[in-house]
Amino acid sequence: xxxxSPESEWTLEIKPVSxxxxxxxxxxxxxxxxxxxxxxxxxxxxYKQTILGPFWFFLQPILTTITFTIVFGNIAKIPTxxxxxxxxxxxxxxxxxxxxxxxxxxxxTFITNANIxxxxxxxxxxxxxxxxxxxxxxxxxxxxxxxxFLIYYKIQGLNVNFNIYMLLVPYLIFLMAGLGLGFGIIVxxxxxxxxxxxxxxxxxxxxxxxxxPVIYPLSALPEKYRWIVLANPMTAIxxxxxxxxxxxxxxxxxxxxxxxxFMIVVLSIGIVVFNRVEKTFxxxx
Amino acid sequence: MSAVIKVExxxxxxxxxxxxxxxxxEDLNRLWAKIRGKxxxxxxxxxxxxxxxxGKSEFVWALKNINFEVNNGERFGIIxxxxxGKSTLLKILSRVANPTTGSVKVKGRVAxxxxxxxxxxxELTGRDNIFLNGSILGMxxxxxxxxxxSIIDFSGVERYIDTPVKRYSSGMYVRLAFAVAAHLEPEILxxxxxxxxxxxxxxxKCLGKMHDVSEKEGRTVLFVSHNLQAIKNLCQKTIILNxxxxxxxxxxxxxxxxYNELVRDVKIDADTDINNxxxxxxxxxxxxxGIEVLDINDNKRFxxxxxxxxxxxxxxxxxxxxxxxxxxxxxxxxLSKECLTLAHHEITNKKIHPxxxxxxxxxxxxxxxxxxxxxxxxELMDKDLNPISKDVIDDLTPPLxxxxxxxxxxxxxxxxxxxxxxxxxSRLIVNEISKKEIFSKAL
Numbered sequence: 038x039x040x041x042s043p044e045s046e047w048t049l050e051i052k053p054v055s056x057x058x059x060x061x062x063x064x065x066x067x068x069x070x071x072x073x074x075x076x077x078x079x080x081x082x083x084y085k086q087t088i089l090g091p092f093w094f095f096l097q098p099i100l101t102t103i104t105f106t107i108v109f110g111n112i113a114k115i116p117t118x119x120x121x122x123x124x125x126x127x128x129x130x131x132x133x134x135x136x137x138x139x140x141x142x143x144x145x146t147f148i149t150n151a152n153i154x155x156x157x158x159x160x161x162x163x164x165x166x167x168x169x170x171x172x173x174x175x176x177x178x179x180x181x182x183x184x185x186f187l188i189y190y191k192i193q194g195l196n197v198n199f200n201i202y203m204l205l206v207p208y209l210i211f212l213m214a215g216l217g218l219g220f221g222i223i224v225x226x227x228x229x230x231x232x233x234x235x236x237x238x239x240x241x242x243x244x245x246x247x248x249x250p251v252i253y254p255l256s257a258l259p260e261k262y263r264w265i266v267l268a269n270p271m272t273a274i275x276x277x278x279x280x281x282x283x284x285x286x287x288x289x290x291x292x293x294x295x296x297x298x299f300m301i302v303v304l305s306i307g308i309v310v311f312n313r314v315e316k317t318f319x320x321x322x
Numbered sequence: 323m324s325a326v327i328k329v330e331x332x333x334x335x336x337x338x339x340x341x342x343x344x345x346x347x348e349d350l351n352r353l354w355a356k357i358r359g360k361x362x363x364x365x366x367x368x369x370x371x372x373x374x375x376x377g378k379s380e381f382v383w384a385l386k387n388i389n390f391e392v393n394n395g396e397r398f399g400i401i402x403x404x405x406x407g408k409s410t411l412l413k414i415l416s417r418v419a420n421p422t423t424g425s426v427k428v429k430g431r432v433a434x435x436x437x438x439x440x441x442x443x444x445e446l447t448g449r450d451n452i453f454l455n456g457s458i459l460g461m462x463x464x465x466x467x468x469x470x471x472s473i474i475d476f477s478g479v480e481r482y483i484d485t486p487v488k489r490y491s492s493g494m495y496v497r498l499a500f501a502v503a504a505h506l507e508p509e510i511l512x513x514x515x516x517x518x519x520x521x522x523x524x525x526x527k528c529l530g531k532m533h534d535v536s537e538k539e540g541r542t543v544l545f546v547s548h549n550l551q552a553i554k555n556l557c558q559k560t561i562i563l564n565x566x567x568x569x570x571x572x573x574x575x576x577x578x579x580x581y582n583e584l585v586r587d588v589k590i591d592a593d594t595d596i597n598n599x600x601x602x603x604x605x606x607x608x609x610x611x612g613i614e615v616l617d618i619n620d621n622k623r624f625x626x627x628x629x630x631x632x633x634x635x636x637x638x639x640x641x642x643x644x645x646x647x648x649x650x651x652x653x654x655x656x657l658s659k660e661c662l663t664l665a666h667h668e669i670t671n672k673k674i675h676p677x678x679x680x681x682x683x684x685x686x687x688x689x690x691x692x693x694x695x696x697x698x699x700x701e702l703m704d705k706d707l708n709p710i711s712k713d714v715i716d717d718l719t720p721p722l723x724x725x726x727x728x729x730x731x732x733x734x735x736x737x738x739x740x741x742x743x744x745x746x747x748s749r750l751i752v753n754e755i756s757k758k759e760i761f762s763k764a765l
Contacts, residue, residue: 047328051417051426071457078454082445085486156440157458158417316420319413320336 061312064160071159075167080174094178098134102127109252118254118285121190127183128282129251132213132275135176137242139217142168144224144238147318154319161315162308165222169214176210187282202281202288209274209281212300216270219303226307226314250275254286267292270299324429326510326542327392327415331424334385334410334566384410386566388424392510392544392559397536399557399574400546401581406563408546412436415512415544430509430542433459437514439499444488448479448498451487455502469505477501504531511535512544529556550578607642607711608702611679613719615698618685625723629688632722637681638702638713646671646705651684653722654697662696671705695721 065072084090102123109115110122117125143165147154150164191197228234249271250258258266266272273292280288385407392398402408413419415426416434441458442451452473456466466473474480477498479490487495513532529552536543547553553560553574560577562569562584570580614635615624626632634651652664665684698719704711 047427047429049428049432051414051421051428053421053423053425068457068460070461070463073463074454074457077450078443078446081450082443085445153441153458155413155418156416156436157434159458159460319419 061160061162065162065166068159068163072163072167072170075163076171076174079167079171091178094175095182098127098130098179098182101130105130105252115253116257118256120279120283120285121195124183124186124190124195124283125254125279125285126252127186128279129249129275131176131179131183132209132278133246133249133251133271134179135172135210136213136217136271136274137246138172138175139169139214140221140224140242141238142172143218143221144228145235146222146225147229147314148225148235154315162222162311165218165225165311168221169218173210173214183282197283200281200284202277205277205281209278212274212296213271215300215304216274216296219300219305219307222307222311223303226310226318229314229318245269245271256286270296270303272296324394325391326394326429327544328427329388329390329424330426332385332388332411332414332421332426333383333423334407334414334419335381335422336384336410337381383566385414385421385563388563388568390561390568390571392542394429395536395540395542396559397532397543397545397557399553399560399577400544400563401550401553401560401577402563402569403584405565407566408563409436409514410566411563412512412514412544412546428510431460432510432512433503433506433508434512435503435514436512438496438503442487442495442499445486447486448477448483448490449474451498452502455499456505459503459506460508461506473501473505476504500528507539508541510542510544512546514546525552532556550581554578606713607644607704608638608640608647609713610636610700610702610715611639612637613700613715615719615722616683624721625725626689628691628693628724628726631685631687632689633683633685634698634700635681635683636700638679640674640678640680641676643676644674644704644711647674647680648703648705648707649682649684650699650701650703652699652701653689653691654699654716661699662691664699668705689724691724693724693726695723697721 084093087093089096105126106122110117110126146161146165146168150161154161187197224234224238246252248266248269250266255263255266255272255276273289273296276286277288277293280286388407388411400408400411410419412434413436414421415428416432416436418434418436439451439455441455443454446454449470452470453463453466457463461469474483477494477500479494479498482490482494487498490498511532513528532543532545533556535541543556545553545556557574559572560574561571562577562581564584569584570577612635614622616622616633616635617626618631618633620633636649636651638647647669648666649669650664650666652661654660655662665686667682667684669680669682697716698721699716700714700719702711702713703709
């Protein structure tokens, strides 16, 4: 080792919390193996002692779709833009489901991991990131299910075709993951101080669903309320998803750009707050 | 040798009481102080950390102005009583908690074992958990793969390696967990005493491994414990923490010497510790108000020579009607805390009433104990030995320290030789071996 100046040799300096913009993104990269292990753990562990195993991934959207079709389609008679109700609801549910799962799972990061966080150092961001990725597996299975239904309807004569907009789907997933993660880590950072936010999140997510075109198409909405739904960054995502697969409604690039900017802002705030809290939370949790 | 850890002016403040952090009004107060460029109003009222006396402030300094350096390849011990700040210091060094002020500079990769088996998932198999735990501790997949066989071998649970760890016995669980930890190869290893749980064999294995890591591989080891024997065997240098402050530092022998003095320094009288000591047992019908250990000339001390007379002067106060009082003073063994000998006396058999106080002295006329430390146990009860009336003081006073005195010097007893608790001199009177029976007699 070359000992030129003793001060510069220190590989690590532990200091009081200072500055808001000290991310350890390099550290996160260094711990990518841990990220992988967490994903694996989540996947193996969650369904290990259930009867149906990964079939729950299928069951959940199917049952919800049936319920929605009966309640909102048949009883409340909400229009579905001319799309078969099953496909309409399922596309909304699958999309919303991923976002909602990301949000609720990451929002309890500090509380569920308090035990590990209290004993070992690793970049805390690895935890919520692993949640997002392991939920992606579930989402993938559900999209597969959705496509099966889509093919069935196509054989039955529904007019849907492959089109260029389907290439947007990975980007939509990225947006949802970013939004879910961003909101989730902001909430998780705040819950270390104010515990009651945990309760807020579970019904907040539910309420937010009604402000997203999951059970109704945007076109069915009265003009004067439409801005509320459009302000929701998830609206453009769900809408574009439907447009890509079902060619219903319209594709509005402006709305999608709005969602993108929203996602970047939320995620940036999230990472800043999260990094700040990860250093002090052991004293408050 | 160069320093690999440098701790400078390290302080850590904790808030006691309310769980769940701060309130919004407090946050606003802080913000207001910050805007006016003043110090955090809540930091000012912090006081030193003393578990026994009840503090006036909600804020305590768990660590205050700690400075020390650890050199490359050193085995470095940290000791202190419960609540002295050891764990807080470890947490800061492991980057789990952040200091309030000051800094720590570190050279090289650090692995800290505040616990074994962190992140073990009960549903996963032993093999999966090796990978999971290894990655949490900072190893890469590749590293774990190359060491996998050696880890499984070290753990000795090869047969169950593909069984979920929830089916493991707790012993197997700890073995597997420690096997992973033992294969970390950091430049600096930080180990908490929690590692030294488990059976004697396991403790030995842990300590042996730490010794090897330092001696053979030239790594630095930081070891925290209040097991003085382990520190003495393992560490070259030691610091002592007391109430969050650095009490002494230096070679382990020097440090242990000052630690002994620190422990002796506990004051016992009516106003301080004895009234606030929170771990007292009994309902409080009668309370000790003072305990003193005296020699025959009424000088207070805790060090005696074997064979000397020891007096225990106790005072008490009655808070509820009681039928008589009995007093017990017992000497315990330092290791297993078993009672070695006791003096049990009836102080009165008459009814006594609240507000009455008393004093008593019990003398052990000569304690023929072998040199060592003997924790003391004091107990007051009514004459029916009804447990409700009990007041007990143990572990609060310093232990009685017996050293080899003149009494032993002229006897056949050699304190350096292994023996039981009592220094009972013995000699072999008859030593004849016949074919039919072995006959020997000790006196």
